[in-house]
Amino acid sequence: MTLNTPDTPDRRTRTRTEDLRLQLADEIVRGELPPGTALDETGIAVRFGVSRTPVREALRQLAASGLVEIRPHRGAVVAELSLERLHEMFVAMAELEAVCAGLAAVNMSAAERRNLGDIHDLLRDLVRAGDPQRYHEINESFHAAIYFGAHNGYLADLTLSTRVRLQPFRRAQFRTLGRLARSFEEHDVVVQAIHRGDRDGAAQAMRDHIGTVESAFESYVEKGWLSNY
Numbered sequence: 396m397t398l399n400t401p402d403t404p405d406r407r408t409r410t411r412t413e414d415l416r417l418q419l420a421d422e423i424v425r426g427e428l429p430p431g432t433a434l435d436e437t438g439i440a441v442r443f444g445v446s447r448t449p450v451r452e453a454l455r456q457l458a459a460s461g462l463v464e465i466r467p468h469r470g471a472v473v474a475e476l477s478l479e480r481l482h483e484m485f486v487a488m489a490e491l492e493a494v495c496a497g498l499a500a501v502n503m504s505a506a507e508r509r510n511l512g513d514i515h516d517l518l519r520d521l522v523r524a525g526d527p528q529r530y531h532e533i534n535e536s537f538h539a540a541i542y543f544g545a546h547n548g549y550l551a552d553l554t555l556s557t558r559v560r561l562q563p564f565r566r567a568q569f570r571t572l573g574r575l576a577r578s579f580e581e582h583d584v585v586v587q588a589i590h591r592g593d594r595d596g597a598a599q600a601m602r603d604h605i606g607t608v609e610s611a612f613e614s615y616v617e618k619g620w621l622s623n624y
Contacts, residue, residue, distance in 0.1 A: 411445050415453035418443075420563035423462050423473055434463060434471040461560045482609070484561055489605035491554040492538065497598035498545035500589045507544045508590060514540055515579075515586050522579045527569040530578075535562075537582060541589070541601075568611035581607060 419439075422428045439450045454471045457463035464474045503511070514537045521530040538558065542551040558565075568574050581604040588597035 411443075411449040412452045412456070415439070415443060415445070415449055416456050419453060419457060420460070420462055420566075423457075424563045424567050428473050430473050430475045432473040433469070434473065436470070459559065460562060462563060481561075481564060481612075484557065485605065485609040485612075488554075488557050488561055489602050489609075491550070491557055492541070492605055493598040493602040495542045495545040495547075495550060495554055496585055496589065496601035497594040498547060498550070499541045500592050500594045500597040502546040503544040503589060507540065511537070511540045511544065511586060511589065515582060518579055518582065522575045525575070527575060530575055531566050531569055534578070541585070544589075564612050565608055568608055574611055577607070577611075578604075 419428070419434070428434070434454060436447045436450045436454070440447045443450075454463055454465065458465050458471065461476065462474055463471050465471050499507075514533060517533055518530060518537060521533060539555070542554050545551060568578075581600070584600040585597055585604060588600050
């Protein structure tokens with residue numbers, strides 16, 4: 396089975412930059428690096444045993460996602476981001492993804508629908524394997540397939556840019572017990588609606604899914620794993 400998953404970083408080919416970005420993002424989301432913390436390139440390079448080049452690129456990517464601010468004459472610091480702001484972002488994300496899913500239900504080609512089904516099947520296997528990291532990676536491709544299946548380039552770009560900003564927080568949900576299986580079940584409702592050509596059903600299923608993602612993240616916060624935001 397060959398999947399069209401251009402946006403998924405395979406763990407075998409993932410770069411040092413990607414590894415650094417994921418590690419630092421996790422530490423920020425968990426509150427281990429609280430807002431305002433200086434992120435010294437040299438110190439990070441020494442800590443991870445790499446040159447400053449991948450560190451600099453990882454910080455640039457984190458800045459693009461909103462987790463880090465790069466300030467003149469001060470360097471990179473962990474950004475201030477309130478839970479209220481995160482809620483606003485999740486609301487926007489839910490509506491953007493709902494529009495994408497609705498359009499995908501009526502615009503996806505047969506080949507695109509098959510590819511979405513193949514990605515969905517792979518996610519089922521990863522739930523059974525209990526592999527949250529790989530599930531997160533393939534989950535990115537699942538959502539991207541729907542964005543591009545909407546056949547609206549501007550909407551896809553806008554949705555992807557919003558997703559990038561929320562990605563570390565969405566990833567955190569998979570640390571909640573049982574979340575992989577529930578995520579797959581929510582996806583299944585979306586996929587079935589798309590395969591039926593049910594525009595309204597697909598949109599509502601996706602809106603509900605993103606709402607549940609936010610609730611899972613809030614549960615993660617309430618357990619004290621993100622005490623500094």
